Amino acid sequence: MATLTVSELETSLEKLDLNVPIPHFASADVLNKPLDLVRSYLADILSSLVEVDRTAAYNSISVSNDPLHGDFTVVLPKLCPGAKAGDLAKDLIKKFPQGSLFGLPWEDGVHLRICVTPQTVPRVLVPYINDRKGEYGSDLALGLRDPSLPTGGRQKLVVEFSSPNIASEFQGKHLRSTIIGSFVSSLHENMGWDVTRLNYFGDWGKDMALLGVGWEKFGSEEAFQEDPTTHLLEVYHKIQELFLPEQVASKKARDEAKKKAQDEVEGTAEIESKGVFAERNEFFKRMENGDENALALYKRIRDVNTDNYAKLYARMGITFDEYSGESKVSQETMVEIEQLLKDKGICEESGGAWIIKLGARSGTAVIRDRSGSSTYLLRYLAAVLERSRKFEFDKMIFVAADRNGHFSKMFKIFDALDMTELRGKLQHVQFGDVSHMSDKLGHGHQPHEILNQCEKAMMDVLKADGIRAGLVGNSEDTAKVLGISGLLTQELSTKKTGDHAFDIDGMTSFKPGTGPDLQYWYARLCSILKAHPITEDLLHEEYGSLDDEEQTSLLLVLGQYPDITHAAFKSLESTPITAYLANVIEHLSDILDEHNAAEAGITPAQAALYEATRTVLENGMKLLGLIPIALQQQDRADTPVAE
Structure with a gap:
C-alpha cells in the first residue's frame, strides 16, 4: 500500500500554505490519485463561492487534454444546472480567491478553464510519485474482498488465455489471446487481485483424433525424431487437405437442413458416417475408451507441444501457473453435467446425438455426438465447474476470440442449469480474430x-x-x-x-x-x-x-x-x-x-x-x-x- 498516510500528506501540504485537513469528497482517492487531491481543493473552492452540491462541484471538474484549455476544466452546466453559464462564469471569476494552488480562471463558453500554479505543482506531485515508487498507479484495495477490512483477504481471479490447439498451428488469434490475457492478468494483480494464469490446451477431441489418423497415414518416426513439432504440423496439414472436401460437404448439408427447418445433426449423418470423418470419429472413440496405442501417440504429441509452447512463452516473458487442457477434464464431471442437463430436460436425443436447443439466435449445441463421444462444449462445461471447485474463484475471465458464440452458449447453459452464482463470476473478453500474421510469415509457420x-x-x-x-x-x-x-x-x-x-x-x-x-x-x-x-x-x-x-x-x-x-x-x-x-x-x-x-x-x-x-x-x-x-x-x- 502507499507509504504516506493522510495525516503525513496533510503535514506536507500545510508547508505549502494549503488548507488542511484535505477537503473530503466521497469519490476522491487522495492517497492513490494525486489529481484527486487537486480536484478536491478546487471543488471545495467552487462550492464555497456558489450554492451548489459539493458532489456536483467535484464531478464538474475534469483534467484538460489541451494545454490551451488550461490544466483543469469546470463544466458549468454540471456545476450548477439551470444557471446561465456566462453569468455563473463571471461571478466565479470575480469571487475566485488568490491562492498558492490555482491561478485565476477564465471563461470559455460553457467551461471555466483553470491553471495550477507552477510554484506549487512540483512540490506536491514530485514527492507524491517518488514516495510510492513501484506502487504508483496501483490500487490494492480494489482486490480486497472487503475494502473496509484489509486483513479480510484478496479476491481470487482465474484468467484463461492463449489456449492453442496443439494438433494444429499457432494462429494470430492465439498470439493475441496470449498478449491480451497476460495484460489482463497483470492489470488485476496491479489492483490487488490474487491471480491464477491458466493455459487450457486443445489437446483432446476431434482435432487430436484427426492428427492421429494423419499419423497412421503419413507419420515418419525418423522425421519425428529429427524435428517433432515441424513433422506433426506437416502431418496435420496433409490429413486436413484430405478432410477438407468432406467438411465442405457437411457444412453444405447443415446449411440446407437449417433452411428447411430440419434437424442439423440428422442432415449431416450420412456424410459423417464414412471417409475421414468416420476414421477420425473412430480414432477419438479409441482415445476415450483407453486404447493403449491411441493414448501413447496422444501423450507423445502433448508432451512435445507442451514443452515447445513453454519455451515460447518463456521467450516472451509470459508465465502460466497451470497448464491444463481438455484431456485433464474428468469423465465423472462430464457425466455429472450431462445428467443435470437431462434431469432438467434441457438436452434431448437427436439422430443418436444429445443436443441442446438454445433458440433461433444461438442454434443447437451438441454435447455428445452420434458415436457417443463427448464434445468440446461438454468438456468445457465440466472444466469450468471443476475450476470453480478447485480455485474457489471470485471471477474467471476467458480471453479468446469467439466467432461461433461458444461462450454465449456456455453462459446460457449455466443459466438454464440454475447455476446463477457461477455464471455471475464468468466474463468473456472478446477480441477481433482477423490477423495478418500468416500473410507475413506464411502458413505452416x-x-x-x-x-x-x-x-x-x-x-x-x-x-x-x-x-x-x-x-x-x-x-x-x-x-x-x-x-x-x-x-x-x-x-x-x-x-x-x-x-x-x-x-x-x-x-x-x-x-x-x-x-x-x-x-x-x-x-x-x-x-x-x-x-x-x-x-x-x-x-x-x-x-x-x-x-x-x-x-x-x-x-x-x-x-x-x-x-x-x-x-x-x-x-x-x-x-x-x-x-x-x-x-x-x-x-x-x-x-x-x-x-x-x-x-x-x-x-x-x-x-x-x-x-x-x-x-x-x-x-x-x-x-x-x-x-x-x-x-x-x-x-x-x-x-x-x-x-
Whole structure:
C-alpha cells in the first residue's frame, strides 16, 4: 500500500500554505490519485463561492487534454444546472480567491478553464510519485474482498488465455489471446487481485483424433525424431487437405437442413458416417475408451507441444501457473453435467446425438455426438465447474476470440442449469480474430518463427541506428528484448476489436509509441539519473528550477497515471496505457534535447522530476509486460562474477 498516510500528506501540504485537513469528497482517492487531491481543493473552492452540491462541484471538474484549455476544466452546466453559464462564469471569476494552488480562471463558453500554479505543482506531485515508487498507479484495495477490512483477504481471479490447439498451428488469434490475457492478468494483480494464469490446451477431441489418423497415414518416426513439432504440423496439414472436401460437404448439408427447418445433426449423418470423418470419429472413440496405442501417440504429441509452447512463452516473458487442457477434464464431471442437463430436460436425443436447443439466435449445441463421444462444449462445461471447485474463484475471465458464440452458449447453459452464482463470476473478453500474421510469415509457420522474425528485424534496426544502439546496446540479447517489446506494444496499442496487423517493420522501429522507443527513453532516463542521482528531501526553494510551463505540463501528465490505470482496469483495454506512455515521452522529449548526450546542468529538482518520470514509465511498461532493458543491464552489472 502507499507509504504516506493522510495525516503525513496533510503535514506536507500545510508547508505549502494549503488548507488542511484535505477537503473530503466521497469519490476522491487522495492517497492513490494525486489529481484527486487537486480536484478536491478546487471543488471545495467552487462550492464555497456558489450554492451548489459539493458532489456536483467535484464531478464538474475534469483534467484538460489541451494545454490551451488550461490544466483543469469546470463544466458549468454540471456545476450548477439551470444557471446561465456566462453569468455563473463571471461571478466565479470575480469571487475566485488568490491562492498558492490555482491561478485565476477564465471563461470559455460553457467551461471555466483553470491553471495550477507552477510554484506549487512540483512540490506536491514530485514527492507524491517518488514516495510510492513501484506502487504508483496501483490500487490494492480494489482486490480486497472487503475494502473496509484489509486483513479480510484478496479476491481470487482465474484468467484463461492463449489456449492453442496443439494438433494444429499457432494462429494470430492465439498470439493475441496470449498478449491480451497476460495484460489482463497483470492489470488485476496491479489492483490487488490474487491471480491464477491458466493455459487450457486443445489437446483432446476431434482435432487430436484427426492428427492421429494423419499419423497412421503419413507419420515418419525418423522425421519425428529429427524435428517433432515441424513433422506433426506437416502431418496435420496433409490429413486436413484430405478432410477438407468432406467438411465442405457437411457444412453444405447443415446449411440446407437449417433452411428447411430440419434437424442439423440428422442432415449431416450420412456424410459423417464414412471417409475421414468416420476414421477420425473412430480414432477419438479409441482415445476415450483407453486404447493403449491411441493414448501413447496422444501423450507423445502433448508432451512435445507442451514443452515447445513453454519455451515460447518463456521467450516472451509470459508465465502460466497451470497448464491444463481438455484431456485433464474428468469423465465423472462430464457425466455429472450431462445428467443435470437431462434431469432438467434441457438436452434431448437427436439422430443418436444429445443436443441442446438454445433458440433461433444461438442454434443447437451438441454435447455428445452420434458415436457417443463427448464434445468440446461438454468438456468445457465440466472444466469450468471443476475450476470453480478447485480455485474457489471470485471471477474467471476467458480471453479468446469467439466467432461461433461458444461462450454465449456456455453462459446460457449455466443459466438454464440454475447455476446463477457461477455464471455471475464468468466474463468473456472478446477480441477481433482477423490477423495478418500468416500473410507475413506464411502458413505452416512454427510458433518460435514469430519471435525469430521480430528479433532479426530488430537486430537490423540496431545496426543501422548507432545513436540509439549506443544507449540501449546492439547485442543479440538486446535485439531479443527489444523485439519482444515491439511485438507486445504493437498488439497492446490496438483496440481489442481491431485487426491484428503484425507489422514487423513497424513494431521494430524507434518511431514514437513503439516498444523500442519506450525502451530507449527509459534507458536515457536511467543514464541521466546515473550521472545525477536524486537527493532525498529537497528544500522548498530547490523546486524553483521546475517552475517553467513544459516541466509543469509533464508533471500534470505524470499525475494522470493512476486515473489511466483505473480506466484500463474498468474497460480491460490496454490502449489507454500505451497512448498515455507515448504522451509522457512526447512531453519528456520537449524538455530534453535529444542530441545533448551530456545532459549537463541538471538540478537536484530536475533529477527528482526525471526519477518520477522513470517511475511512471517503468510501472506502465511492466504493466504491459515489457521488462525495461536498462534494468536488466543494471542487474547483470550488479551481479558478482563467480571466481
